Amino acid sequence: ECWSWGNINVVIDDKGGYNITIGRRIWLRSSRTAIYVDNQWYSSDDNTLPLTDISYTSGFDPNLGDYRDFQLNYDLVRDGIRTKIVGHIRDWYRAFGISFHLDTGDRPLTNTVPLDMDHVRTVFPSFHIEQIDQNDQRGYFTFEGEMSGDDDKHAGWWNSSSKVIRSGIQSCPVVLFNLTQQGEGDMLVLSPFSQFMATSLSQTNSNILEFGVMGSMLSIPANYTHSMVVFYALNGINEGIREWGKIMQNEYNRTNRHRLSDVTINYLGYYTDNGAYYYYNTEKGVNYEET
Template structure:
């Protein structure tokens, strides 16, 4: 891993040798993953002091790589400790899982924060680079009028709105001069938007300019380090005040973008041993005080690793900015890194309709379904950005239910080992990802698995042992998402052969369903197959084993009719139940009837 976007932009996969030259090191370097064709894997990374840790490859010697502190640090006190971790496992994904577990055990879990971050569980509308309304408004309207029109039209679909860098004041070198709504953009302020619509906000920020009005050097009230190329706040009270004022704006997520640029611009961040950690910690503490969560964008691996210590950092961008028709949906490898750190990976925004008249990019989006699916599989923010009147609600509804609630899997989809091994040793570039949705049955957790394949080359054979998401000792069915009747048994001796025609427009998606045994009956609960993730725990709230019945508890919107497909003793069946005003209903797997 190397570069920004959590080390995605300059990651490299290939064969290791004594003349290897493409290992990303230095300020933008990241964890090194070494594996063989059997999947035996080592991960080497810093274990502490993340903001000043660094690695270096001695290219004159060949393959030697060293870990330690950045060479520019001015002073290191006596008895100062820095740690490196080397983690081994059989399997690349297993190694990431083991490595991440060790790191999170040392620094603490973020499960509660992830569960509370609304932007990870509800659909939002985004206006960042790639969006229709990125530095663009409706004709003869300012942003306030444009956003109000959009908010009023989509309030029941989107629970929050992301406003990008167009809303605040910029100074020297494009940095932030004043993080307040521009009067020509929002004449009545952001509080007016919140009070008028009750819509919550995710707000973008970037690096601080050398002429920022907050700095004492420029007549402001706060202590900053100000250099020729930028500025950095060093007061906790600054961050407290900055985020406290957003309580009247409806802020739920603070997006700290341009992290790599802020780090690069300020020399003191590369010479002071503790400044980088203090900067991010102060930001986090203010967010915690004001009940706000943080997304990292353009983060170097060091920022990502530091987030292990920061409770409010729940998500991070793992791909470059969205561009209609582009390739930034390829997040399977970088999602492994994010998930190991306890972060929800974000693929960025996307369009749900291919043609957006008058868009500033002069492009179209031929892969709307793939982008929507990847956003769903990521478990990160789901944020379309179409122009008003061009939102495909049918596509959005494949992911969302009641008031924009998202049907995510239980973990982000990540590249399967076979994808990475074939890339490294055979130079075959394919996308083969897997994930699962976990539900409880008879006090045992069962995984409903999902595999996505795109741009396959030849007939790729996946063996049972490749499916590490399957629950051991449980029988499964597998079916193609396009044809629920295509189900077949998937035994330990079986293979799944991926066709060589899985493309971006006609991707391959397979679902694996565990057997639920009830007496002499064999039941496979497929779930709500109208959704990308049919057995998501957002919809399937519980599976209740009773002496006289087997019940599936469902969640949805009042009066919503939900159809659940299942295989009962070898026969495909379906039952439809309306959701009550309480948001619940229940289907019997024995009779197919609605219980409530």
């Protein structure tokens, strides 16, 4: 099925695969859904986490409005007990993008042998990092590391040889754009949409971008949900990132009011932070405070 309220579409097949398209071109092609629990993997790609059915409903978010909700229902069987795992794919009427939500079921998911913090222990969604065909000229950039991601920010081609996510625990949102449009046309932002301190992006050795709960966490409580958004904008990178930020603020009832009125951020920090002029130089004959 193909659903769209704008230029970005989601195409879902009867096996639970999903593609994100812009216009008529595929931008993201799905990989597996998986859960690491009881020190082992359950995955849709080997049918240890089988898809049972796909359902559809609609809903309303008080901050973001109407959406269509496609539910990929999986059957997790542990010690003879079945747990329903649901992957939601939401197509928003405001046409800002597609969001993915994973409900991990009504039982805690625990491990005694954790994965490392640069990988994830729940996988939904996941996408191939690939060049679709020879006409696919997309690039990416992402922030990573300390100083709000400035230390290890990097960019490159969106293909299977690129190391997009170098450290999962330090990963940040990923921006995809069309190099033939010089970053001034269609773009996507891939970012967490909830549970920001517990989830991250990671990249596998098979060049799959996976989103989920960090692998170092030993326990996931019952009835846990996390989400990721694939945000779309058509007016280039700078405007697109601003629009993505506004959507995130809308969802969590945040504004710029405190930042705009803060003396330290607007004046003191600008002039005296490490790297700024007055960090190294006071006014002649006076100290930092007097400066």
